Amino acid sequence: MKLKKYLFCLLGIMITLQSCYKDSIIEAKAAFELKYVQENYSIPVQIHLLDKSEGAENWEWSFEGAIPSSSHKKNPGTITYETPGEYTISLTVTNKDGGKDTYTETIRIYDAIKIDxxxxxxxxxxxxxxxxxxxxxxxxxxxxxxxxxxxxxxxxxxxxxxxxxxxxxxxxxxxxxxxxxxxxxxxxxxxxxxxADNISSLFHWEVSLFDNDYQAPVRLQLKNQSKNATAYLWTFEGATPSVSTEKEPAVVYQNPGTYTIKLETDNGSSQSVSEQTITIYKDTNLRLFKNIKLGIHSAHTQNTQGAFFSTVMQRSYTAQEVNETNSNQIDLVFFGLSPAFTYNKFVSPDKVSSEGFPTLPNAQPTIFVNSQELCNCGTLLSPEQFEGMSDDHLLQSLTPQENPAGLQRFGNTTPRVILFQTQDGRKGAIKINQMVNQGEESFIICDIKVQKTAK
Known part of the structure; x- marks a missing residue:
């Protein structure tokens, strides 16, 4: 009876011990955390791994495609990927109670971008x-x-x-x-x-002072303003030459008429064309200057209105504008004594010192007939005849002769015509239309007609 009771107690103890043993077994649970270093997902990529497993005593890491490829450390630290692709990171954990678990995570590694x-x-x-x-x-x-x-x-x-x-x-x-x-x-x-800018065909031309009245013959110097062109083809209707491939050619028109100038440009990619017309007039051998102002002596010397005029340079000059270069081009000199215009005369450039002007270097002589009514030289030209001149035929028939009577001063009566002949033989006439009293800045207003070349 006692033995039976003993066995019963032993069985109870064994059952109790077995129940306690089952309650003390530790399960293994694999887990980890990963972090991309500097948030960089393109090669080279570094990933930092941190174990988050539970109940683990042994760790077996597998890093597909990484350096290193495996580890048995609890926290393997940082691994590196140098080739793009999809890879798995796997962690298997175990313990002495036989617990075992595996956790796997798939990552994507991207190729680095270096644009070229x-x-x-x-x-x-x-x-x-x-x-x-x-x-x-x-x-x-x-x-x-x-x-x-x-x-x-x-x-x-x-x-x-x-x-x-x-x-x-x-x-x-x-x-x-x-x-x-x-x-x-x-x-x-x-x-x-x-x-580059689009090709454009554009041009203008220049003429000399002698040709600026466009009376035949006229020589043109073309000025090319085209953009982005490498080749040029000019066509000149009625001119010599009639065609040219130069960038800026020169041509001559011998006959009156209206003509077309055409410029074609090319740059290998595109072409452009432009045209202009030019009118050449009949040769009258007569040049006209209208409303020319010539100052009295004080206006000239004070440089407010020039008293010197050049029919070649087609302009007037004040005292300060005269120099050794242009003085030999001056052919008309007006001397007005006062704003009252009671004493006026035109003076040859080589004799200006006699009227109080400084001597002109290289001065050229000009014959003047200031007073046709006193000249008694058979040369007469009325204001009406002056206005009616459309060519130089009337001037050709005149023979201005300089004498003391014809050089006499004239007063303030207008209109008045003064005749002249330049050193190179060109004949001309000055028609004084108005005398303007502005004190020391007074001036006359006149028209001038003169031959372009001596005939």
Whole structure:
């Protein structure tokens, strides 16, 4: 009876011990936390690992594609990926109670973006529109998508790795932008293509003072104002030469008429044409200067209104404007004594010192008939005849003769005609229309007609 009771108690103890043993077994639970160093997901990528397992006594890490590829440390620290792709990180934990668990996480490593592209103009070297641009994409990497943007280009966008030739037709700066996307982030890079201005055909011409009345013959010096042209073709109707490929040729028109000047320009990419007309007039051998102001002595010396005039240079000169270079071109000198205009005369440039002007260097003589009514030289020209002159025929028939009577001063009666003949034989007439009293700045207003060349 006692033995039976003992066995019963032993069985109870064993059951109790077994129940306690089951309650003390520790299960293993695998877990970890990962962090991308500097939030960088593109190679090279570093990932820091921190164990978060429970009940683990042993750790077995597997790092697919990483350096290192495995570890048995609880916290293996930082691992590195140098090749893009999808990889698994796996942790298996165990303990002495036989607990075991595995946790796996898949990560994606992206390729680094280093944009490298070139843009080359392929149709011309001077960037004349239309400009054709060839693109080369030297960006290396896998898993990328591309977006090209061509500001002002045709096409305007492309998603190909290497886009087709792009055409820019508008002058100015155009931005080419390449955006590369690796699935995680985007990088952009831009280049500028400069398109030159459009070709334009434009010109004008210049003539000498002698030809500025456009009476035949007339020599033109062409001035080319075209833009972005490399070749020129001129056509001159009625001129010699009639064609030219020079940039700025000179031509001569021998006969009166209205003619067309045509300029065609080319730059290898485009062409442009412009035309102008020119009218050449009949040769009258007569030059007209209207409303010329010539100052009295005080106005000239005070440099408010010149008393010297050059029919060659076609302008008047004050005292301070006269120099050794232009003094031999002066052929008319007016001397007015006072604003009352009671004492007036035209003086030969080589005799100006007799009227109180400084001597002119290299002065040339001019014959004057100040008083036709006193000259008694058979040479007469009325104001009406002066106005009626449309060519030099009347002047050809005159023979101005200088004598003391004809050189006499004249008063303030207008209109008055003064005759002259220059040192080179050109004959002319001055018609005084008005005498303006402005004190020391007084002046006369006159018209001048003179032969272009002596006949």
């Amino acid at each position: 592209f070139s843009a080359q103009i392929i149709n011309n070297q001077a960037n004349y529109p239309p400009v054709q641009v060839e693109l080369q994409n030297n960006t290396e990497g896998i898993g990328f998508t591309y977006l090209w943007e061509f500001e002002g280009g045709m096409p305007s966008i492309s998603t190909e790795k290497i886009p087709p030739v792009v055409i820019f037709s508008t002058p100015g700066e155009h931005k080419i932008t390449l955006t590369v996307d690796n699935g995680n982030k985007k990088e952009r890079s831009s280049k500028i293509i400069t398109v």
